[in-house]
Amino acid sequence: MVNNLSFPPPLLAATGLCKSFGGIKAVYEASIEVAQGSITGLIGPNGAGKTTLFNLLSNFIRPDKGRVIFDGEPIHHLQPYQIAQQGLIRTFQVARTLSRLSVLENMLLAAQKQTGENFWQVQLQPHIVAQEERQLKEQAMSLLTSVGLEKKAHEYAGGLSGGQRKLLEIGRALMTNPKLILLDEPAAGVNPRLIDDICDRILTWNRQDGMTFLVIEHNMDVVMSLCDRVWVLAEGQNLADGSPDEIQTNAKVLEAYLGK
């Protein structure tokens, strides 16, 4: 008998996820796995159910059916904020930044469990609160530098381009020190000159800091250069999964996804 116990369990494993909107089966019996330390891709034609799957994994939308295990624990009964506290953070296809706050304030708001939120701690231990604020600001500025937005720190987030908002969202996600980041089309709407830059940054966070990513992306160059493994959805269902090379030459994928 093969002993599978020596394999580390996936960081994220979802099985049998279903979600219908009226008569549309947006996601139907879908499964996905994300290995610890990987950059995993999720691709599929427009309307395949990729964003809906992200919404189900993070419980922004409740599944009709299915299970999601994250870091060894079931999470499908938790609220999105509780899932975020457990270390699973997602970004949105259309970046959700707070336009009338500065870029730096957007970053600071993303930090979890700040001591300064506790009234008594502010009164009794103001030096600890001040020190924590300083550390958070340093972390925020360092992350803004790594997403190339340090010069925009004190400008309104509303003045950023679509691509810069995407970078800010990734920076905000990293402020929470997550275990897994779900990125919904990080390269969409981004100036082509910036795309290589974003890929390099994602690779650095992955290779140097051990951050795990699940990435939805239509840009095949991005998928092929980043991902260790790729899952393909079509019409809400799993079509294939494998290495980028396997997926690129898979006849079913070419037919459904590339229309060849």
Ligand SMILES: Nc1ncnc2c1ncn2[C@@H]1O[C@H](COP(=O)(O)OP(=O)(O)OP(=O)(O)O)[C@@H](O)[C@H]1O
């Ligand atoms: N809130 C909703 N209400 C009704 N239908 C929805 C809703 N969200 C998604 N859908 C439908 O579910 C299907 C899957 O949509 P979804 O946004 O998940 O696809 P996608 O793979 O992310 O597409 P894209 O690549 O264009 O972003 C589509 O037919 C879409 O119209």
Ligand SMILES: [Mg+2]
């Ligand atoms: Mg989508």
